[in-house]
Amino acid sequence: MSEQKAKSEVVSQLVRLARRERLSYDDFAYVCQQARKKLKLKKTKREYRLPHLLTAEELTRFFKAVRDGGQVQHEIILQLLMFTAVRVGELVKIEVSDLDLAACKIFVDQGKGSKDRYLLFPQAFALVLRAHLAAHPDNRFLFETQRRGAYTVRRIQQIVQQYRLNAGLSDAVHPHLFRHQMLTFLTGEKLSDAQIQLLSGHASKKSLEVYQHLSLDAVESAYQQAVKRLDLGP
Known part of the structure; x- marks a missing residue:
């Protein structure tokens, strides 16, 4: 299993854990924030496409x-x-x-x-x-x-x-x-x-x-x- 795939699996496990424990939104956000820091995950940059315009x-x-x-x-x-x-x-x-x-x-x-x-x-x-x-x-x-x-x-x-x-x-x-x-x-x-x-x-x-x-x-x-x-x- 690649390193990136392993990290993604950890994130998936966190989501399942949060659902099972019924964490509040704030608690879940905190857990995710700490997991990102620990795993050194970076958010992918959102791509913006220029809209097509009419002449x-x-x-x-x-x-x-x-x-x-x-x-x-x-x-x-x-x-x-x-x-x-x-x-x-x-x-x-x-x-x-x-x-x-x-x-x-x-x-x-x-x-x-x-x-x-x-x-x-x-x-x-x-x-x-x-x-x-x-x-x-x-x-x-x-x-x-x-x-x-x-x-x-x-x-x-x-x-x-x-x-x-x-x-x-x-x-x-x-x-x-x-x-x-x-x-x-x-x-x-x-x-x-x-x-x-x-x-x-x-x-x-x-x-x-x-x-x-x-x-x-x-x-x-x-x-x-x-x-x-x-x-x-x-």
């Missing part, structure tokens, strides 16, 4: 296919995904009461990591959202299906795939892609890392000190100026 031409084709589909709510959903870089799991939970149309902000209640935060959207998009709400005055959620319930993440994924096919795009397109697209765009518009992290909701220990001196108000002007140059087609 400007592909992005235009995609949103043209959305407009040609004639489903206004679908168009608003997908534009909001792009403009706000919101996670799709957060998008489907947005309620009408979370919107502040005057301030062009959306409150995200208990987003990823159980963190509350705000999203920004373009000032011109406030008119679109206002019209959407006027057309659906009884909505609880910002976006609701014909059965008057919130969309599921799976349904949003299906909608994106349908428009990908309609646009004739061969590469994979998924809701999270629009988050990557927007954050990449804002990076190209020279927003700072700290500003983008605040807009995206990314948590980084390295940026905590910066966050203490940076508010959403300080980012809003740069965001609004940048998004005016975002072209999703006619």
